[in-house]
Amino acid sequence: MPGKIISTCILSVLLCVACRTVPVSQRSQLLLTSEEYENNLGAAAYSEYQKEYKRSTNKTYNEALQRVGTAISRVAGKDNYQWEFIVLESNEANAFCLPGGKVAVYSGIFQFTANEAELATIVSHEIAHALARHGGERMSWSQLQQIGAQGLRSAGAGSAWETLYGVGTQLGVMLPFSRKHEHEADSIGLILMARAGYHPAAAISFWQKFSSGRNPSRIEQWVSTHPGGAERIENLQRLQPQALQEYERCSQKFGLGKVFPAAK
Numbered sequence: 001m002p003g004k005i006i007s008t009c010i011l012s013v014l015l016c017v018a019c020r021t022v023p024v025s026q027r028s029q030l031l032l033t034s035e036e037y038e039n040n041l042g043a044a045a046y047s048e049y050q051k052e053y054k055r056s057t058n059k060t061y062n063e064a065l066q067r068v069g070t071a072i073s074r075v076a077g078k079d080n081y082q083w084e085f086i087v088l089e090s091n092e093a094n095a096f097c098l099p100g101g102k103v104a105v106y107s108g109i110f111q112f113t114a115n116e117a118e119l120a121t122i123v124s125h126e127i128a129h130a131l132a133r134h135g136g137e138r139m140s141w142s143q144l145q146q147i148g149a150q151g152l153r154s155a156g157a158g159s160a161w162e163t164l165y166g167v168g169t170q171l172g173v174m175l176p177f178s179r180k181h182e183h184e185a186d187s188i189g190l191i192l193m194a195r196a197g198y199h200p201a202a203a204i205s206f207w208q209k210f211s212s213g214r215n216p217s218r219i220e221q222w223v224s225t226h227p228g229g230a231e232r233i234e235n236l237q238r239l240q241p242q243a244l245q246e247y248e249r250c251s252q253k254f255g256l257g258k259v260f261p262a263a264k
């Protein structure tokens with residue numbers, strides 16, 4: 001039993017000292033990793049991606065991403081980030097922002113964006129994941145899960161309990177957690193794009209395309225980790241009045257921005 005008591009104490013201490021409030025959403029989150037550590041991981045991953053993919057030479061895509069990325073990064077409030085925005089040459093429809101501010105958009109995603117404001121929807125959503133430190137939070141929960149499992153072992157719990165504990169934490173914590181992060185990234189991203197001067201209605205038009213069922217699997221890679229659906233659109237619609245207020249306050253408005261010629 002002492003093992004269980006010690007691990008409970010460790011957990012309580014960790015939970016007390018390792019909480020942080022997510023910007024914009026004001027949610028309290030558990031973080032056992034430092035921002036510096038996460039940013040270093042981000043930088044390492046960035047150089048790996050650059051080795052794996054060629055940079056796109058498409059002038060339209062590169063210029064659009066620079067405009068969108070620069071506008072959003074200005075309102076992101078991350079002076080310690082070393083922002084960079086690159087288009088990777090790939091048929092995959094994908095995008096990411098690594099901790100530390102390295103943003104990549106795969107050229108394949110541009111066939112699904114009608115204008116810059118729709119591109120801003122994707123970029124601001126990805127930047128929101130980084131600002132909210134969702135990667136660090138995920139790592140923290142998985143560390144906690146390991147500590148919990150060790151506690152059970154040292155307390156002499158049988159393997160059946162460990163299996164149950166594993167299943168419980170996977171389903172009870174990890175699964176709804178991703179949905180929570182998706183919603184939070186949508187909400188923060190919508191506010192960011194509006195503050196950056198892109199009309200927030202573009203977030204609805206973008207997601208509606210992929211929730212109607214008319215484009216099954218066309219944007220597979222991104223949307224498989226970013227499920228569409230009525231719930232997502234409802235959330236974005238509910239936040240429109242607040243986002244429009246932010247948009248009205250913005251001094252430099254782009255509206256929907258440049259329309260992409262290849263848009264479908």
Ligand SMILES: [Zn+2]
Pocket residue numbers: 125129181182185225226
């Ligand atoms: Zn996401």
